[in-house]
Amino acid sequence: MKILQLLAVLAVSSTLLLSTSCGEAVSAKPYPLDTCLVSGEKLGEMGAPVVINHEGQEIKFCCKSCLPDFKEDPAKYLKKLTEKKD
Numbered sequence: 001m002k003i004l005q006l007l008a009v010l011a012v013s014s015t016l017l018l019s020t021s022c023g024e025a026v027s028a029k030p031y032p033l034d035t036c037l038v039s040g041e042k043l044g045e046m047g048a049p050v051v052i053n054h055e056g057q058e059i060k061f062c063c064k065s066c067l068p069d070f071k072e073d074p075a076k077y078l079k080k081l082t083e084k085k086d
Contacts, residue, residue: 028058036062037077038069057081 041062
């Protein structure tokens with residue numbers, strides 16, 4: 001019986017996670033650059049880019065090492081997006 005309860009919880013959790021991540025991907029504004037927002041490196045040269053959704057904006061990084069720098073001061077890096085759009 002405990003196994004069935006565990007499987008039910010896992011099924012519901014998986015469904016919620018999938019619907020949340022799918023919803024974020026659809027609602028995020030596309031990332032307009034072909035370079036990492038933090039390092040400036042061309043995306044894809046260090047493997048698959050790391051992609052996050054920050055307040056409805058898709059952000060791409062060349063690697064996971066750039067993510068802490070972005071999280072420390074997002075406004076500093078988000079300025080690059082507005083500069084490119086102007």
